[in-house]
Amino acid sequence: MKNFIKRFYIGIIFVFLYAPIVTLIALSFNSSKTRAKWGGFTFKWYASLLQDEIILQALWNTLIIAFLSSLIATVIGTAACVAMQSMSRKMRALFMGITNIPMLNADIVTGISLMLLYISLGVRFGFSTILLSHITFNIPYVILSVMPRMKQLNPHTYEAALDLGASHVYAFFKVVFPDILPGVLTGFLMAFTMSLDDFIITHFTKGAGIDTLSTKIYTEVKKGIKPEMYALSTIIFIAVICLLLIINIFGKKSAQKDMRQDN
């Protein structure tokens, strides 16, 4: 009985979380153009998606910004974590405090503060302003997932490598990096996801000529979302699930090994 209630509760939450997603997937197969009416099953939006250059351009912008921003954020964030290892407690607390600002601050405040910065610097709004903003809010995700790994490190192994004649760089990549790699990858993935899903900060820091998927959808809200958009997000969603399944199947052995090390 108790187990039944538990399962039932999880089931309800699951329905709550995934009902809108099922709705969107259903809408992508809806041949009627309005979302209020079901007009029968069709694949035509998937076909017309391939010809819709505006949406494809927005998709390209979204992906390239997400990739570049999370990559740069991962490099800067990981370097900062390495540097923080040898800092005094006070300095480290200060660094972590600053790191927490974009995490805890409201997106709208971060967005407008960056907008004011670009205006006063006279930077032209466009691709580069979006990229800079995304790097800014991505770095904390990297630091927060690399830092715990960093703390678990045994500092003596690195020193031992140095004693045995390894250079700093060689010792870092041979000794430290493999141990923090899971944290670095998690950080990169978190950053990528956050960048992909961001609307608010992009809304304030994009120029007139450029759109990501989020800002494109927002401008379409009033006149009605193009069904191609549902088709595209269905494809993205299914692709991510497939990717996760592949990682799960192939990564299971290494994950188990990893967990044993943790315990």
Added chain:
Amino acid sequence: MNRKKALQAPYLFWSVMFILIPLCMIFYYGFTDKTGAFTLENIMAIATAEHAKALWLSMLLSLVSTVLCLVIAYPLAMILSSMNVSQNSFIVVIFILPMWMNFLLRTLAWQTLLEKTGVINNILSFLHLPALNIINTPPAIILGMVYNFLPFMVLPIYNALVKIDKNVINAAKDLGANQVQTFIRIILPLSIPGVISGITMVFVPALTTFVISTLLGGSKILLIGNVIEQEFTRAGNWYLGSGLSIVLMIFIIVNMVLSSVFDKDGEGAIL
């Protein structure tokens, strides 16, 4: 020594340039007028009827949705942490996965579900139950907030709960505590960092949102986020917009202080 500097320099530069200076700019614009002279007018503008009403409504809606999130998430986190899932990441994935569907589309889908002739009302009428007419009302906005921010409440609480040493709970039971006592005296206090972190992570975005109210509240309901957004994108009055943001930041800072007092070691971290 130089190596250390070279490693920390990029982040130091980045955080000063793109975090600290922009924040100072908000304060600069918030406390000056168009001629550059010092003024408190932009801050005091929160007291005008229209702005005060928006702030009040935002606080009300975000409080209600934070409480709802907590009430829904705590039992859920307890159930999840009691399940012996071999891979913790599986649970995280379940909650992160929806984020790969665009946030705006996910929220818009609720329009389709909630509409007068929408999916939910069709099911209700099929079951001969009274129709649910909440689209374009504050309850729809609350639903949107709970839907979007629930994962941010579940994950920190879940992380705090799985970290609790099972031996501590067993010790309490050995010493004669019943389930309720164990919960109140052991589990609840140890999970507080997660709860506090969850509250901050839900309350701040809920208080400041302008998207959810635009998508689910029709165009009539203005939250403080909508007011600020309009000042920046339509009215072009950055001074007033910054002033109102400073007022908002007071709430955010109170939240930050609370979370740092209760969660010194970052135990309730979402990751």
